[in-house]
Amino acid sequence: MTPQEYVEEVLALVERVPPGRVTTYGAIADALAETSGRASARLVGTIMARHGGGVPWHRVVNSAGRLPPGHEERARTLLRAEGCPLRGDGVDMAAAAWYP
Template sequence: MSPEEYVEAVLALVERIPPGRVMSYGAVADALAERSGRNSARQIGSIMARNGGGVPWYRVVNSAGRLPPGSEVRARALLAAEGTPLRGDRVDMRRAAWYPPEG
């Protein structure tokens, strides 16, 4: 998978995250690892920062539920509007985490 195809795969996966649910950067990387040969949460963060504007970027958070840096206020408002379970200034990962079904 070329770097461009990987970016497209990441964005396509983020588009599939249902409203009210989130994935961590690491979960996105894990979900695509077998197909892509890549597995870097940091790379997912870079892809989202550069290319994520056209997808629900706010549904990708860190593994502790922290919101995207620099966009916390906007992300929190968008997540709250979708009914995403929040705990203080973070997403409640135990209740909100989503992983794509196999297949």
């Protein structure tokens, strides 16, 4: 899989996350690891930062449920509008996690 194909696969997976649910950078990396040969949550984060504006980027959080850095308030607003279960500083992962 080429780097551009990997970017496209990451974004396609993010588009599948249902409203009101979230997934993690690591879950995306794990889901694509076998077919891509890549398994880096950091790479997924970089892809989201560079190319994620056209997909529901707010539905991708870190494994602790922390919202995307620098976009916390906007993400919280979007997730709240979708009915996503939130907690003090992020998402209630026990209730909202979606795994591809």
